[in-house]
Amino acid sequence: MRKMSRMRLLMCCLGALVLWPGAGLAQGVPPADHPAVTVKGKTYTPRSILARNMGTEADRITAFPPHRIIGNIYYVGTNTISSFLIATPQGHILIDSTYERNVPTIEKSVAQLGFKFSDVKILLGNHAHGDHQEGDALVKQMTGAQVMAMAEDVPALQAMKPGGKEHPIDKVLHDGDAVELGGTTLVAHLTPGHTRGCTTWTTTAQDGGKTYNVMFGCSLRPPAVLTPALVEEFNRAFKTVRGLPCDVQLGDHGAQYNMQEKYAKLKDGSANPFIDPASCTLEADVEEAMFKAILAEQQQVPRP
Numbered sequence: 001m002r003k004m005s006r007m008r009l010l011m012c013c014l015g016a017l018v019l020w021p022g023a024g025l026a027q028g029v030p031p032a033d034h035p036a037v038t039v040k041g042k043t044y045t046p047r048s049i050l051a052r053n054m055g056t057e058a059d060r061i062t063a064f065p066p067h068r069i070i071g072n073i074y075y076v077g078t079n080t081i082s083s084f085l086i087a088t089p090q091g092h093i094l095i096d097s098t099y100e101r102n103v104p105t106i107e108k109s110v111a112q113l114g115f116k117f118s119d120v121k122i123l124l125g126n127h128a129h130g131d132h133q134e135g136d137a138l139v140k141q142m143t144g145a146q147v148m149a150m151a152e153d154v155p156a157l158q159a160m161k162p163g164g165k166e167h168p169i170d171k172v173l174h175d176g177d178a179v180e181l182g183g184t185t186l187v188a189h190l191t192p193g194h195t196r197g198c199t200t201w202t203t204t205a206q207d208g209g210k211t212y213n214v215m216f217g218c219s220l221r222p223p224a225v226l227t228p229a230l231v232e233e234f235n236r237a238f239k240t241v242r243g244l245p246c247d248v249q250l251g252d253h254g255a256q257y258n259m260q261e262k263y264a265k266l267k268d269g270s271a272n273p274f275i276d277p278a279s280c281t282l283e284a285d286v287e288e289a290m291f292k293a294i295l296a297e298q299q300q301v302p303r304p
């Protein structure tokens with residue numbers, strides 16, 4: 001029994017390592033299909049959450065129709081991996097370069113919206129995994145944008161060198177720092193756990209003469225094995241996220257905010273489907289339930 005449990009734990013770790021999206025692997029051993037948690041009538045496992053986030057290899061690299069979300073905030077990512085453009089009269093902010101091979105796709109989406117990719121002045125990141133920030137060096141090369149990163153993610157970013165290229169970091173940010181450009185202010189909130197410097201960005205945007213709070217959520221997906229340090233980080237992240245003002249919740253993967261369903265409801269003249277305060281904590285609810293279930297499962301494993 002003891003051997004079985006340790007074996008199971010080891011299998012979890014291996015699964016998570018092989019499938020870590022930062023490794024850029026399309027195939028591999030999926031993460032464990034346990035524990036299962038049910039939130040608002042839907043059941044999730046680590047495997048189903050990762051599958052939901054990543055989709056197929058084609059989903060990861062195929063442009064989703066670029067669209068305005070609210071105010072000056074636009075989606076320029078792929079079917080399953082987010083990239084957001086915040087357009088201002090003084091140039092643009094881009095959140096997430098995603099995989100390096102997606103950068104030309106993002107450039108095209110930006111152009112389709114009527115903006116110039118070369119006008120991107122600031123590049124921000126969600127978290128230091130390859131599916132979100134591998135393309136930073138290429139974006140910097142193509143636009144000359146200033147690259148800013150949360151201090152706690154700097155070591156992981158420096159280790160990310162596609163084709164041997166150094167990861168550019170022009171400015172190191174700390175929890176609570178504001179980034180301003182052309183009348184738009186974004187605030188960086190440290191929500192660690194998924195990575196040490198996982199960053200939730202907040203800003204405001206106008207729609208129909210009203211101002212709304214927008215939250216670009218960082219991943220809250222826990223790994224298969226939770227160390228005491230990780231438990232502390234995740235607890236901090238859940239608490240922080242729940243305390244942020246939010247009318248429009250976005251995320252580093254579209255599935256975290258039902259992007260595809262909301263996009264399908266976008267119609268001229270009707271209410272903006274992305275303004276949905278009721279769903280602002282859904283992702284935190286799902287991941288916190290999973291975090292607690294993984295912790296409970298882990299605590300059942302007898303120590304040798």
Ligand SMILES: [Zn+2]
Nearest residue numbers: 127129194219
């Ligand atoms: Zn990640």
